[in-house]
Amino acid sequence: MALSSVAVFCGSSFGTSPAYAEAARLTGRTLAERGIDVVYGGGHVGLMGAVADAAVEAGGRVIGVIPRQLDDRELAHHGLTELHVVESMHERKQLMADLSDAFIALPGGAGTLEEIAEQWTWAQLTIHAKPSGFLDVAGFWTPMREMLDTMVGQGFVRAEQSGIVSFSDDLDELLTMLAAPPAWTDKWGASTAETPSP
Known part of the structure; x- marks a missing residue:
C-alpha cells in the first residue's frame, strides 16, 4: 500500500547521542520529500521538534496533536500545517x-514506548490493520527486538503476529516494510483482511 501519512513517536528530549537528532531530522525530511504527511505529538522540543522542523523545512505537511495541558506549558510547535489541541x-x-x-x-522514553506499544496492541486485536516500525538508531531498539523474540518464544505473542512490528536501522528499508500489505492474523486467528482500517 502507498503510505500517505505516518505517525512518528519519539522523545521530547534529544538523548545523549547526536545520532538520535540526526535520525529525527532524516525522518522528517524523508517523509516530506516523499509526500508523506508527518503526524506527531505537536511539541517543539527534543526529537519531536527536530522531526517537525526538518519536515517543515522540506516543504512537507506536518500535523501535530498535543494535549491541552502541554499546550498550556507552551510546549506546542506553532509552525505546523495543522495543530490539534x-x-x-x-x-x-x-x-x-x-x-x-x-x-x-x-x-525515546516511556511515552514513546507506550505510544508505539498501544498501536501494536490495536493491530494485534484488529482494531486497525496498521503496521508499526522501530527505527533502530545506534542499536537503541535492539533490546526491544530481543524482547519480541522472547515474547514469541514464551508464547505471549503468536509468531504469525510478529510481523505487526518491523525493525531496521535503515529508514528506507523500514518505510518499505511499513508499506507492505498487512499479512498477520489477529490474536484469535482472523485475517487482517477481514478488518479494514478505519
Missing part, C-alpha cells in the same frame, strides 16, 4: 492513529 493523552493517541497509515518509533 485535545483534552487528554488518550484523545491524542486516538487522533494520531486515525490520521496515520503506519507508525514509527524513534528513540
Whole structure:
C-alpha cells in the first residue's frame, strides 16, 4: 500500500547521542520529500521538534496533536500545517492513529514506548490493520527486538503476529516494510483482511 501519512513517536528530549537528532531530522525530511504527511505529538522540543522542523523545512505537511495541558506549558510547535489541541493523552493517541497509515518509533522514553506499544496492541486485536516500525538508531531498539523474540518464544505473542512490528536501522528499508500489505492474523486467528482500517 502507498503510505500517505505516518505517525512518528519519539522523545521530547534529544538523548545523549547526536545520532538520535540526526535520525529525527532524516525522518522528517524523508517523509516530506516523499509526500508523506508527518503526524506527531505537536511539541517543539527534543526529537519531536527536530522531526517537525526538518519536515517543515522540506516543504512537507506536518500535523501535530498535543494535549491541552502541554499546550498550556507552551510546549506546542506553532509552525505546523495543522495543530490539534485535545483534552487528554488518550484523545491524542486516538487522533494520531486515525490520521496515520503506519507508525514509527524513534528513540525515546516511556511515552514513546507506550505510544508505539498501544498501536501494536490495536493491530494485534484488529482494531486497525496498521503496521508499526522501530527505527533502530545506534542499536537503541535492539533490546526491544530481543524482547519480541522472547515474547514469541514464551508464547505471549503468536509468531504469525510478529510481523505487526518491523525493525531496521535503515529508514528506507523500514518505510518499505511499513508499506507492505498487512499479512498477520489477529490474536484469535482472523485475517487482517477481514478488518479494514478505519
